[in-house]
């Protein structure tokens with residue numbers, strides 16, 4: 529134990545934050561893959577600091593890089609490349625954090641040792657001192673894309689899709705998302721859970737649009753909240769909590785939850801209706817384990833299938849479903865405020881292939897739906913091509929598919945596009961389709 533502790537204390541936080549940034553930005557790993565592993569090596573308060581620094585740099589990356597181009601004439605290469613990420617972290621501390629100037633410079637320079645770029649100490653020191661001396665942090669370019677924190681391709685796409693109140697949208701994408709909980713009504717009544725939180729002096733607010741939701745006022749370690757082990761609640765954004773109400777499964781119905789991992793919506797569906805015959809389908813083995821784990825904690829059960837939604841002949845038993853939830857793989861552009869690494873991991877060229885996958889899954893699943901049954905199409909994207917345009921194309925080639933007139937469609941397009949920040953929710957898209965018996969194709 530003592531041995532472990534001294535190991536923990538010996539780690540250099542800035543070097544570790546830089547390593548995570550390098551893994552995300554140069555090696556294409558997701559923050560989910562590399563940040564928790566690094567956090568494990570640190571004590572609690574440093575875990576939060578690591579995340580704040582990594583996410584902070586990812587949020588402000590274009591501006592930090594703009595400053596770097598001003599202060600570093602020749603880009604660094606090969607084994608020294610990581611030094612650029614260390615300098616960006618230094619800029620972030622100086623311009624956006626409460627770290628003192630002295631600590632920001634000296635500790636960032638010291639990180640060169642742990643990163644094995646000792647030869648770069650002088651360069652890092654010089655650049656950070658120039659940054660302070662020239663008051664570089666007040667040098668903001670006259671370029672909205674750089675100041676928006678978004679990559680060029682995404683900035684252009686969103687400017688085109690949302691010309692009205694575009695600046696408001698950008699501000700929301702750059703803001704931090706609140707933590708939403710969903711009370712597991714099969715385990716505890718919402719009012720009782722609220723009382724438990726009050727007894728533990730945990731501040732929260734409620735949402736008039738979400739009967740099962742609690743919004744925490746401050747972020748905290750969720751596993752320390754009352755009832756975590758007993759499955760009294762799940763962490764789930766408010767937009768994702770709308771899926772259960774929009775699909776509205778009824779007692780004893782046969783339901784397919786497609787693309788289900790980690791099972792957030794699966795759990796909710798099992799909470800809103802009794803005795804569902806629910807099949808959760810997921811393509812990825814490891815992610816499917818997460819569904820099992822999450823359902824187990826909440827005290828729920830479902831039939832879990834590993835399979836490709838676009839190939840039902842490999843897993844379907846020919847019994848049609850009353851309800852299908854298709855939570856399609858997507859660009860995840862609606863949840864950038866929660867996962868800022870998405871901005872840099874997604875590329876413009878990914879969108880076309882995602883649209884093709886969504887289209888293939890929609891077409892493959894439609895025959896699995898009973899006549900008069902409904903399919904809820906969902907994405908956590910804010911790009912029209914993955915959302916209302918995808919649905920318009922589907923409707924035009926599928927005569928038996930109709931828009932459900934009882935669904936709260938947007939004024940000008942099929943489905944409901946939720947933008948980040950709307951009623952504190954993530955960006956999401958939903959559209960409910962019903963299968964008519966007239967043109968059964």
Ligand SMILES: C[S@@+](CC[C@H](N)C(=O)[O-])C[C@H]1O[C@@H](n2cnc3c(N)ncnc32)[C@H](O)[C@@H]1O
Pocket residue numbers: 768786787788789790791792793794809810811812815835836837838855856857858889
């Ligand atoms: C948006 S996430 C689903 C989130 C989940 N519904 C929830 O609420 O927790 C999309 C999931 O679809 C899975 N997936 C991607 N392509 C798939 C396919 N062709 N068939 C089945 N699952 C797929 C991914 O592995 C991922 O777990």
